Amino acid sequence: MANASSMKIRVEELESGMITAENVIEPGTERILLLRDTILDSVMIFNLKERYNVDEVYIRKNFSAATVADEMRAEIDIHQSLSTLKEVFGSDEDKPLTEFSKEATKQISNVTNELITSLYADDNILLKMHQLQSYDDYTYKHCLRVAMMSVTIGKSLDLPRNKMRDLCEAALLHDIGKRTIDVDIIRKPGRLTDEEFEAIKKHPQNGYLLLRKNGSYSEEILNGVLMHHEKYDGTGYPLKLRGEQITYLARIITVADVYDALTSNRPYRQPWSVAEAEEFMMGGANTHFDYDIIMAFLAAFAPYPVGDRVLLSDGNKAEVISNNTNVLRPVIKILTGENADEVIDLYNDFKYLTLSIKCLDKDGSTGE
Numbered sequence: 001m002a003n004a005s006s007m008k009i010r011v012e013e014l015e016s017g018m019i020t021a022e023n024v025i026e027p028g029t030e031r032i033l034l035l036r037d038t039i040l041d042s043v044m045i046f047n048l049k050e051r052y053n054v055d056e057v058y059i060r061k062n063f064s065a066a067t068v069a070d071e072m073r074a075e076i077d078i079h080q081s082l083s084t085l086k087e088v089f090g091s092d093e094d095k096p097l098t099e100f101s102k103e104a105t106k107q108i109s110n111v112t113n114e115l116i117t118s119l120y121a122d123d124n125i126l127l128k129m130h131q132l133q134s135y136d137d138y139t140y141k142h143c144l145r146v147a148m149m150s151v152t153i154g155k156s157l158d159l160p161r162n163k164m165r166d167l168c169e170a171a172l173l174h175d176i177g178k179r180t181i182d183v184d185i186i187r188k189p190g191r192l193t194d195e196e197f198e199a200i201k202k203h204p205q206n207g208y209l210l211l212r213k214n215g216s217y218s219e220e221i222l223n224g225v226l227m228h229h230e231k232y233d234g235t236g237y238p239l240k241l242r243g244e245q246i247t248y249l250a251r252i253i254t255v256a257d258v259y260d261a262l263t264s265n266r267p268y269r270q271p272w273s274v275a276e277a278e279e280f281m282m283g284g285a286n287t288h289f290d291y292d293i294i295m296a297f298l299a300a301f302a303p304y305p306v307g308d309r310v311l312l313s314d315g316n317k318a319e320v321i322s323n324n325t326n327v328l329r330p331v332i333k334i335l336t337g338e339n340a341d342e343v344i345d346l347y348n349d350f351k352y353l354t355l356s357i358k359c360l361d362k363d364g365s366t367g368e
Helices: 042-051 065-089 102-121 123-132 139-156 161-172 176-180 194-200 203-214 219-226 248-263 274-283 291-300
Strands: 006-010 032-034 056-060 309-312 317-322 331-334 343-345 357-360
Touching: 032 042, 065 102, 065 139, 102 139, 102 161, 102 203, 139 161, 139 176, 139 248, 139 291, 161 219, 161 248, 176 203, 203 219, 219 248, 248 274, 248 291, 274 291, 309 331
Parallel strands: none
Antiparallel strands: 006 056, 309 317, 309 357, 317 331, 331 343
16 A cells, blocks of 8 residues: 555565565465565565566655664564574474583573564564565474464463563474474475374474473473464364363464464465465364464454455455454455445444455555
């Protein structure tokens, strides 16, 4: 959605250091490639042009040196965290881990400090996790995104600061057990055999034992790692726990873990859109997921933020006015067609049960 402080320019004219004024959406999909207020670098620009065939991007026209400096620091914080996690985890192609060192414990603590400080200072930083998604999606990248999401859900739930530290450390380490499993299984591009899947399913216990042997982690953190694949109805693994038998931190990490898995690139499938993933997760409230945590998650990750313009199933365009409990059906103002300027509550107005949002309106125009 263009405004006086932004301009639309062709990808060929982008330069490193420019800042996006709006989310950049992959053509033909709803998938966000880059978030609003992202500082562009040469790799991002190359990917927009060569991998995703994006033609034009909204760029900020006016911004202060102080703003750029602050946002550069945010970028550095996230990429420094990523670099540290890569050092701790190693690459998925490396030999399996057999121990978790005290030095690694210190590094995880440092990343936790950085993430919590950054996410409390600026909610938008967590949205930069989308930039960490790529086709070489190693375990440590996934763990960083899950930690960022988990902390944001924790904020929405008003967790005290000390619990947030435990949550962040457990989320950062939730998949460390995968680094104890045979490399060929972890990096297999196709569907796993039953035997291979059974090996993968051991990663929560493996991670628990690896960290317990280290001796630096509380039972709360260890259980967050052990229980992150349990489901609220008792159909998960490894212990088939149900409801409040699953620790609260593990229930939060489960929500972040599943959402990230659904919306990430995989060799064998395309990522789900934000709306598809959130609809799936809403359907799993009180079966796979804790209902209250799902509600906190949806509040923090609304797919259609207030002020954004959307395309409707009847071909018209609208602007999001406010969000409902069901964030997929917000209150909207119609912008085009015979009902232009009408305000509609897609969730509570039963006359519009068949009307739905198809996707974000990428050009933001009303066609007038």
